[in-house]
Amino acid sequence: MSATTEAPDTTTAAKPKLKTSAMIASFADPDQKTASAPFGHALVKAAQENDKIVGLTADLGKYTDMHIFAKAFPERFFQMGMAEQLLFGAAAGLAETGLVPFASTYSVFAARRAYDFLCLDAAEPNLNVNIVGGLPGLTTGYGPSHQATEDMAIFRGMPNLTIVDPCDSIDIEQAVPQLAASEGPTYLRLLRGNVPTVLDEYDYTFELGKAKVLRGGNDVVFISSGLMTIRALQAANALAAHNVDVAVVHTPTIKPFDAATVLAEINTDRLAVTLENHSVVGGLFETVASAVVTAGLGKRVVPVALPDQFLDAGALPTLHDRYGLAVDRIVAKVLAELG
Amino acid sequence: MPVSNVQDRATQTGVSSADVPQDRIERTSAAAYRIRHHALNMGEVQGQGYVGQALGAADMLATVYGDQLRFRAEDPHWEARDRFLLSTGHYAIGHYAALAEAGIIPVEELETYGSDDSRLPMSGMSTYTPGMEISGGSLGHGLSIAVGMALGLRYQGSGARVYNFLSDGELDEGSTWEAAMGAHHHQLGNLTAMVDINALQADGKTDTVLRTEPVTEKWASFGWYTQRVDGNDVGALLAAFDNAAAQVAAVGRPSVILCDTKVGRGVPLLEEREKAHFMRIEEHEWQTCREQLTAGYEGKASA
Numbered sequence: 296m297s298a299t300t301e302a303p304d305t306t307t308a309a310k311p312k313l314k315t316s317a318m319i320a321s322f323a324d325p326d327q328k329t330a331s332a333p334f335g336h337a338l339v340k341a342a343q344e345n346d347k348i349v350g351l352t353a354d355l356g357k358y359t360d361m362h363i364f365a366k367a368f369p370e371r372f373f374q375m376g377m378a379e380q381l382l383f384g385a386a387a388g389l390a391e392t393g394l395v396p397f398a399s400t401y402s403v404f405a406a407r408r409a410y411d412f413l414c415l416d417a418a419e420p421n422l423n424v425n426i427v428g429g430l431p432g433l434t435t436g437y438g439p440s441h442q443a444t445e446d447m448a449i450f451r452g453m454p455n456l457t458i459v460d461p462c463d464s465i466d467i468e469q470a471v472p473q474l475a476a477s478e479g480p481t482y483l484r485l486l487r488g489n490v491p492t493v494l495d496e497y498d499y500t501f502e503l504g505k506a507k508v509l510r511g512g513n514d515v516v517f518i519s520s521g522l523m524t525i526r527a528l529q530a531a532n533a534l535a536a537h538n539v540d541v542a543v544v545h546t547p548t549i550k551p552f553d554a555a556t557v558l559a560e561i562n563t564d565r566l567a568v569t570l571e572n573h574s575v576v577g578g579l580f581e582t583v584a585s586a587v588v589t590a591g592l593g594k595r596v597v598p599v600a601l602p603d604q605f606l607d608a609g610a611l612p613t614l615h616d617r618y619g620l621a622v623d624r625i626v627a628k629v630l631a632e633l634g
Numbered sequence: 635m636p637v638s639n640v641q642d643r644a645t646q647t648g649v650s651s652a653d654v655p656q657d658r659i660e661r662t663s664a665a666a667y668r669i670r671h672h673a674l675n676m677g678e679v680q681g682q683g684y685v686g687q688a689l690g691a692a693d694m695l696a697t698v699y700g701d702q703l704r705f706r707a708e709d710p711h712w713e714a715r716d717r718f719l720l721s722t723g724h725y726a727i728g729h730y731a732a733l734a735e736a737g738i739i740p741v742e743e744l745e746t747y748g749s750d751d752s753r754l755p756m757s758g759m760s761t762y763t764p765g766m767e768i769s770g771g772s773l774g775h776g777l778s779i780a781v782g783m784a785l786g787l788r789y790q791g792s793g794a795r796v797y798n799f800l801s802d803g804e805l806d807e808g809s810t811w812e813a814a815m816g817a818h819h820h821q822l823g824n825l826t827a828m829v830d831i832n833a834l835q836a837d838g839k840t841d842t843v844l845r846t847e848p849v850t851e852k853w854a855s856f857g858w859y860t861q862r863v864d865g866n867d868v869g870a871l872l873a874a875f876d877n878a879a880a881q882v883a884a885v886g887r888p889s890v891i892l893c894d895t896k897v898g899r900g901v902p903l904l905e906e907r908e909k910a911h912f913m914r915i916e917e918h919e920w921q922t923c924r925e926q927l928t929a930g931y932e933g934k935a936s937a
Contacts, residue, residue: 388782
């Protein structure tokens, strides 16, 4: 629940309240170009080229787009039931036999419930186990049981683990084969269902471990990952109307982090802002902040991130606005910073 | 994998060692004796350690490594090998002794157990030791990994079997039962679990910490081919493993062999000592332990 304790404001009772909607609310704008189940289709494509790829899920195949793979390769798909410890222990066992498993569940269950299994069974032996986590950050209105607001904070401390926070369908399509090809365990913050297609309008390709400058700008530099790169691009456009020129640097790989590219962009007179669909604790902001401090830059960085709180239940647009992830809130914050 | 047509009723068999040839029993008993001897030597170097567990499980380890497992000592990663997964990382002392007995690591190396820069750390890890398939120690992991390995080997057409060594304390962990369900659901007939039931865990006797009995009924109700034997009776162990081997199928019931063992088995001084997870043995007692072990083994062998 929110900290607000006063009685409901009856003066606005006439305004209809938004509904929470389904478990997985779409964050695509109504008129946005989207691709359906990009992860599922990308995994099928990768599996056609690599016969070692197998898929697993813990009773969430349909909700993580793994059902696309299960339908295409039924003999290479293993349903592990609602048993996340088994899911990831077994994924490690499959990898021990030379296979390349992609194992899907919600991020909350992967990060919070099965951490020990991922850490010791997959990461310590550096196995090619690919964790696919649905509902990363604030992408559902179901409340803290399903909102993985601290998944990156949990996972960043795990040695050997590569963490990818894709922006859109392009990122996901290009990331999947690279995750399969990379040695060691990976964690993909899955966007599923009808996923926006945004990066095709930029001179961009996903490269594991690389940050990319999507657009230049003289006044402000946004460092963003995940779906917040979409918002960053939208906010940059909106800020142009205020005569604020904004650069956007997309950092889909959170670990290992491309500090060289990011620091080169931050080490200017521009206002530096990080944008992430994650708690302000332990995610992109702190990754950037530690790189800045380590390099001795003495540069201020402004975070756009979820607060260090258990978040409310509700409709996603309401929550994104409430917690500062909505474009209008980003624009207002930047204008306030610029004074 | 359609499993609905697979016979689903678990069986608890009576295990008879009457059919096991005497020479197999003698060979396995001799291996168990050497494993115990190695474990005492390693314990002495450390001045402590999980010697009680190693002595208790020595007959199980000797049966698997001496009689059942397919491996190539000179090639621990041989693709067609059977996999032996030690969940209970602290049993590494016994496992190292078995790996030495199997010729996978040199006997001389055992004295490095638990020393800095050794390949034989106190808790078993795959990244350190040849022949160690997994990093156990966080209990409740081994059977989950074993399920994945058994699925992976079957999918790739391998006839290799997967063995997972668990302890009764490990049955406290919910993940063990997730894996038990998963193995049955996927009909992993190439998977055999062996549970060392020494009725002891870190904080005391298992039935005072978290009661796991009735263990036999639990595994049987999870759909496993379930046998329970005296885990310090080599003849009974061989018979049980033979029964399990006869069950092996690409698609079929997983097997579990529940082995009641005695902590410190083979060394009366330790058998009679108050049971402890981490048994204290005084410096002057190690030689006594070895002498008692040898006297007991030779007495039995000559009887």
